[in-house]
Amino acid sequence: MIWQLAWHEWRRVRAGILFWLILAITQLLIAWLLFAQLEGFARIAPQLSTSGAGLGAMDLIIAPTLGSLVLILIFSVPLLGQGGFATEHRQGRLTMWLSSPRSSMELVLGRVIGLFISGLPLLFSSALTIAAIGFGVEFDWLRFATALGMLVVFLLWLSAIVIGLSTLTNHTVAALSMAYGALLFLWLLDSFIDPTAGWYWAALLPHLESTFRGLLRISDIAFFASTGAAAAWFAVYQIARRRGEL
Amino acid sequence: MDPLLRIRGLRVGDPRRPRLRGIDLDLERGDRLGLLGENGAGKSSFLLVLAGVLTPTAGSIEIDGLNGRQALRRHIGFLPQRVACYPELTVRENLDWSARLHGFVRHRRRQAIERALARVTLEPSARTLAGQLSAGMQQRLGLAQALIHDPSILLLDEPTASLDPIQTAQIRQLIEAQADSVSVILATHLFDDIREICQRVAIIADGGKVTDLPVTPDLDLMSFFQTPRSGAG
Numbered sequence A: 001m002i003w004q005l006a007w008h009e010w011r012r013v014r015a016g017i018l019f020w021l022i023l024a025i026t027q028l029l030i031a032w033l034l035f036a037q038l039e040g041f042a043r044i045a046p047q048l049s050t051s052g053a054g055l056g057a058m059d060l061i062i063a064p065t066l067g068s069l070v071l072i073l074i075f076s077v078p079l080l081g082q083g084g085f086a087t088e089h090r091q092g093r094l095t096m097w098l099s100s101p102r103s104s105m106e107l108v109l110g111r112v113i114g115l116f117i118s119g120l121p122l123l124f125s126s127a128l129t130i131a132a133i134g135f136g137v138e139f140d141w142l143r144f145a146t147a148l149g150m151l152v153v154f155l156l157w158l159s160a161i162v163i164g165l166s167t168l169t170n171h172t173v174a175a176l177s178m179a180y181g182a183l184l185f186l187w188l189l190d191s192f193i194d195p196t197a198g199w200y201w202a203a204l205l206p207h208l209e210s211t212f213r214g215l216l217r218i219s220d221i222a223f224f225a226s227t228g229a230a231a232a233w234f235a236v237y238q239i240a241r242r243r244g245e246l
Numbered sequence B: 001m002d003p004l005l006r007i008r009g010l011r012v013g014d015p016r017r018p019r020l021r022g023i024d025l026d027l028e029r030g031d032r033l034g035l036l037g038e039n040g041a042g043k044s045s046f047l048l049v050l051a052g053v054l055t056p057t058a059g060s061i062e063i064d065g066l067n068g069r070q071a072l073r074r075h076i077g078f079l080p081q082r083v084a085c086y087p088e089l090t091v092r093e094n095l096d097w098s099a100r101l102h103g104f105v106r107h108r109r110r111q112a113i114e115r116a117l118a119r120v121t122l123e124p125s126a127r128t129l130a131g132q133l134s135a136g137m138q139q140r141l142g143l144a145q146a147l148i149h150d151p152s153i154l155l156l157d158e159p160t161a162s163l164d165p166i167q168t169a170q171i172r173q174l175i176e177a178q179a180d181s182v183s184v185i186l187a188t189h190l191f192d193d194i195r196e197i198c199q200r201v202a203i204i205a206d207g208g209k210v211t212d213l214p215v216t217p218d219l220d221l222m223s224f225f226q227t228p229r230s231g232a233g
Helices: A002-015 A017-051 A057-081 A084-090 A094-098 A104-135 A141-166 A172-192 A198-202 A205-212 A218-242 B043-050 B069-075 B091-101 B106-119 B135-147 B165-178 B191-197
Strands: B005-012 B020-027 B032-036 B058-063 B076-079 B153-157 B183-188 B200-205 B208-214
Touching: A002 A017, A002 A104, A002 B091, A017 A057, A017 A104, A057 A104, A057 A141, A057 A172, A057 A205, A084 A094, A084 A104, A084 A141, A084 A172, A094 A218, A094 B091, A104 A141, A104 A218, A141 A172, A141 A205, A141 A218, A172 A198, A172 A205, A205 A218, B005 B043, B020 B043, B020 B058, B020 B208, B032 B043, B032 B191, B043 B076, B043 B153, B043 B183, B058 B069, B069 B076, B076 B135, B091 B106, B091 B135, B106 B135, B135 B153, B135 B165, B153 B165, B165 B183, B165 B191, B183 B191
Parallel strands: B032 B183, B032 B200, B076 B153, B153 B183
Antiparallel strands: B005 B020, B005 B058, B200 B208
């Protein structure tokens, strides 16, 4: 039943020009970033082979490009979500959602998974572009697949955060602002605080960068699972409260 | 025989400033009941409670002998003041969304969509984007969405408020055409809607029901709004 609503969300997203525009821009950006990294790598490749630093294309091309893809997703997914439940209220459709016989959990998870599915074309088309490098240089496919797997988890987390925050307001712009504010804060957090501080756990990038370096840690998955589930649970609570079920 | 809908002592909102205060109402099968009142009288709040969106602070609602919010959501079709559709999706896709919200599987969804399109004679526009429909056609789409799950009761909130006279006449005709299969509660501030569609009218003022009477050709609805009210509710 959740899939029925997720499919509706995916159809709604792809019916708009915004999705195709974001997809095209993402492709352009990723291709440009990839070539820029490749050019830099080609310049320093002779020194690398003599220095014995052990750094290769995976570290100097793929990992930074995946890092840029994270930022692109942070900007794209809230736009694809188009304000989530806040916009439904603004457009007068929330009444239909709230008055449906579906449970609040189905309504929320349907939207979260729908947004996740809508983000997958961005992720996989970018991954394909990046993977094309693998035909020209030494490429660690397992490490790349691990990083891609973590990005899939990250995309699901991102969808839960965007939908969760959209239940806090009735204004599309406010929902988008909150999503960008929260995500960019988490994205930049590791630059501001000491790695030994307890708050460092909330910083977004360290949880992804370790995977890009080929290190799959349970604590990173736990971060995305726990905070994503909390965002989804919060959204369910908010919707149930609006429906007078609490 | 029990009424299809039985409402007793329905209250909504802050007890000091209630939006609805102690409404009692019965609706029989096949009834077409009009709720007439000025803007802010509580008509929309009443419909939102029945649609399972607003929570009553007191009172009971029984539909076909069943209590509870889920029973309301399954038995009631709701056409809000502003049609709830996605302008970037076609009419058929919007109906598909409504059917999905009611949990219909693919085969049943297709049947329900065809039936709903036929009920509001919207088949020729099934592939048209909802955003390209005229106000009257959008209202038909809203009506089809409300009817998609074959509800027992159809709630209509000001269905003709934004329509021109021809569209208004067409929508009234369509609503009347549904009357054999569904009971109707129509909230409006237009006397003509009441006269042309409804068999009964309940006058709502200050969140309470002032009176409930049959619609007859000589009924002077204006008189309820000219005389000072006493003891609403």
